[in-house]
Amino acid sequence: MQSLEGKKALITGGSRGIGRATAIALAKEGVELGLIARSEESFQSVEKELTALDATFVTAVADVANEQEVQLAVKKIEDKFGAIDILINNAGVGVRGSFLELPTDEWKKVLDTNVMGIVHVTQAALPAMIEKNKGDIVNISSMSGLKGTEGSSAYSASKFAVIGMSESLMQEVRPHNIRVSVLTPSLVETDFTRGRDNHDWNPDKYTQAEDVAEYIVNNLKLEQRTFIKTAAQWATNPF
Template sequence: MQSLKGKKVLITGGSRGIGGATAIALAKEGAELGLIARSEESFDSIRGELTEIGAVFAVAAADVSRETMVQQAVTKLEQELGSFDVIINNAGVGVYGSFMELTTDEWRKVLDTNVMGIVHVTKAALPGMIEKNRGDIINISSMSGLKGTEGSSAYSASKFAVIGMSESLMQEVRRNNIRVSVLTPSLVETDLTRGNNSNDRNPEKFMQAEDVAEYIVSLLKLEQRTFIKTSQLWGTNPF
């Protein structure tokens, strides 16, 4: 297994949820972290946790849907840490409602964040990986990217797109020893999902952000000659 000590990891949506849990897990492995989130204030909690661990990290506020902001954020982080070995595209939003109810602006918000956000971040950080001739890109999709459900047309469309984009990118960069993996977790107990579910369910029966983080660490530790292209993560018995 590979050591992650000293690996430079870029995480979007890195202040909380899956991104925050992954940052903590990787910091414990000795990775150096570049975190992107929407606002400086959103880093308040995780700064303390990472400092306690003794992590090397840098943060930048940016809306991933805005290309110029992303380029500026990645440049700032690379100046502080160096070029990245790993990109974890985790930032995402969900807007739900019937197909006819969703507005054009709502569709754009979801697609610009969940799809174009990955495009902007990856295009900004990928040249450094190509120069090193190795690296990892992990894109977080969803089970909604494998199966559409009523009321989730925009979200599902974005997550289907993430899978297709990841597949194509993987074929392009394999020759550079860059591994591209896409994760499709079912419901994970995070701030994003908490408000959209029944109050009578038991949250402890659903996957936690820390579970996904642990899996991401295991993916990155695989010897460079091997990678897992797609991963479905399910709660064992959420019913």
Template sequence: MQSLQGKKALITGGSRGIGRATALELAKEGAELGLIARSEESFESIRKDLTEIGAKFVTAATDVSDETAVQLAVKEIGEQLGTIDILINNAAVGAHGPFLDISTDTWKKVLDTNVMGMVYVTKAVLPGMMERDRGDIINISSMSGIYGTKGSSAYSASKFAVIGLSESLMQEVRPHNIRVSVLTPSLVETDLVRGDSGERNPKKFTQAEDLAEYITSLLKLEQRTFIKTSAIWGTNPF
């Protein structure tokens, strides 16, 4: 098992949900963090929590669907942290409704964020990993990337694409000692799932902390081996 002490980890969608939980878990292991999220205000809570545990971190308010902004954010984070060892592509948006009711603009937003955003961030980080012949990329897909369901056409299309991207990239970069894993969790209880009540129901839904613990365990495996695809299901997966 390898140590994560001093590793530089970049997490997109890093201020809330799975990204936030993973940031906290990696910080406990001694990793140094670069967090990307769309709004500056969203970092307030995670900044407080990371500061309390003495973590080293950098934040960047960036829309991952903007390639130029992504390149600038990754450059700035790298200048403060150093070369990125771990990339967790977590940023995503959802869309639900009948196919004919989902606007073209919504389709573009979903694909530009969930797929192209992952492309832009990975392109910005991967060269450094390849130069050092070492790195980890974990892409967050969904059970909606394994099979489509009624009303999820745009979201499912994006998450299917994440799996295909991950599989192809893995085969390209594994000779450089870079691991690419893709996770396909069932329904994870986040702010979006909880809605206005804000009440957590850990007996019913997988928690973001559960995925964070699993992601950390994947990263601690010796570099010679990795789990390529992981389907993670809770008590109530739907």
């Protein structure tokens, strides 16, 4: 397994949930971090944790659905670190509702964030990675990207799209020694899932964000640079 020390990573949705847990896990490996989230206030907790670890990091505020904001955020991170080695497209939103009852503006919000957000960030960061001729891109999909469920049509559609986009992107960037992975975790304990079924909240049903972060770190350490689509087993046996 290869060392990650000294590598540069960009993480979207880096202030909480899987993004925060992954930032902390990578910081412990000596990775320098660029974090993107939608508000400055959301960074307060993770900044304290990373400072306590003596990590090197920079934060940038951007809504990944906004292409111009993303370009400015990625430029800020690249101005500090140069070309990044690791891109983790984690930012996402979820909404529940029946197909006929879900307003089209809710559909647009989900697709703009979960799909176009990855497009915006990857298009901004990829040219420098190609020039460097090396890198890893990790896209966070979901078990909902493998199997649709009642009440999640918009979210599921967006996560199916992430898988298809990742498979296509892998074929394009593989000649540049860039590896693409897409992960499909099941229920992960985050702010979104905690608020989803308050009447039947059972933390034992949920994967912890730290477990997903550990999986990401171990995957990044692999020497073999092939396409990875994994974690379907998390649906029935989360770690």
